[in-house]
Amino acid sequence: MEKSVSEKVKILQDWINNAKNVVFFGGAGVSTESGIPDFRSENGLYRQKFSYPPEVMLSRTFFDAHPKEFYEFYKERMLAVDAMPNAAHEKLAQMEKKGKLSAVVTQNIDGLHQKAGSKAVYELHGSIYRNFCMRCGKAYGVEKISSQSGVPHCDCGGIIKPSVVLYEEPLPEDAWNKAAQAIENADILIIAGTSLTVYPAAYLVQYFKGDFCALINLAETSADPKSDLFLRAKVGEVLSQIEV
Ligand code: NAD
Numbered sequence: 001m002e003k004s005v006s007e008k009v010k011i012l013q014d015w016i017n018n019a020k021n022v023v024f025f026g027g028a029g030v031s032t033e034s035g036i037p038d039f040r041s042e043n044g045l046y047r048q049k050f051s052y053p054p055e056v057m058l059s060r061t062f063f064d065a066h067p068k069e070f071y072e073f074y075k076e077r078m079l080a081v082d083a084m085p086n087a088a089h090e091k092l093a094q095m096e097k098k099g100k101l102s103a104v105v106t107q108n109i110d111g112l113h114q115k116a117g118s119k120a121v122y123e124l125h126g127s128i129y130r131n132f133c134m135r136c137g138k139a140y141g142v143e144k145i146s147s148q149s150g151v152p153h154c155d156c157g158g159i160i161k162p163s164v165v166l167y168e169e170p171l172p173e174d175a176w177n178k179a180a181q182a183i184e185n186a187d188i189l190i191i192a193g194t195s196l197t198v199y200p201a202a203y204l205v206q207y208f209k210g211d212f213c214a215l216i217n218l219a220e221t222s223a224d225p226k227s228d229l230f231l232r233a234k235v236g237e238v239l240s241q242i243e244v
Contacts, residue, residue, distance in 0.1 A: 023186035029193020085116035087236035093117035103182035130163035
């Protein structure tokens with residue numbers, strides 16, 4: 001008979017107690033309990049109606065051709081500056097502080113791990129908090145984007161682009177290398193809140209060669225059969241039960 005979620009939480013607790021090096025790999029599902037919709041759940045952005053599909057609007061070709069429409073979608077749906085960390089972000093920050101967790105690898109752009117206090121966060125898809133002028137390279141914070149209507153422009157007249165990885169763009173090399181190394185050195189890998197369908201990010205979990213892999217996700221994913229423990233539950237609810 002399949003173990004209950006609380007039995008599985010106990011197993012995860014036991015692994016964490018005995019682990020030297022835990023690494024967390026997360027996606028949009030880590031922030032749904034903070035009120036930010038993911039892409040592929042029932043209320044996810046892919047189920048909502050926009051004039052173009054989200055994967056089109058979040059492509060570099062679309063950004064270059066239709067910056068106004070890009071920013072309308074981005075500001076309404078992606079720029080979650082008021083969102084607050086949930087129990088998952090908070091517990092991961094605590095685990096790092098106590099020396100239990102060496103890194104958070106995230107596909108998210110919302111900055112909630114840092115808001116919760118995590119330091120070693122490798123952002124594979126960039127961050128809404130970093131923006132730059134495409135003409136002169138000047139850096140801007142998120143206020144420059146959130147406080148203006150329309151397409152944000154630099155003092156030099158160039159268009160400002162968020163440092164978030166759009167479809168067709170490469171992933172930041174530094175974050176990728178650090179994430180790969182962290183996962184390779186981990187003895188426990190916790191994968192959570194990700195459909196593991198966005199590549200190349202999802203490929204990173206293949207670097208894991210440690211003892212145990214736990215997967216916490218509401219929907220089934222391609223990694224289920226490979227994980228040692230699959231908790232079909234909310235990541236915030238699971239991690240809030242972990243004691244460190
Ligand atoms: P996804 O939408 O493809 O998958 C999310 C997965 O999380 C789903 O399988 C869903 O069942 C699960 N899930 C949702 N809420 C959960 C919860 N509370 N607990 C456990 N599981 C939960 O997301 P993805 O795999 O991260 O890929 C989508 C891409 O879009 C990524 O690049 C991601 O960064 C980006 N994105 C980011 C944000 C953000 O920064 N918060 C929001 C939307 C999309």
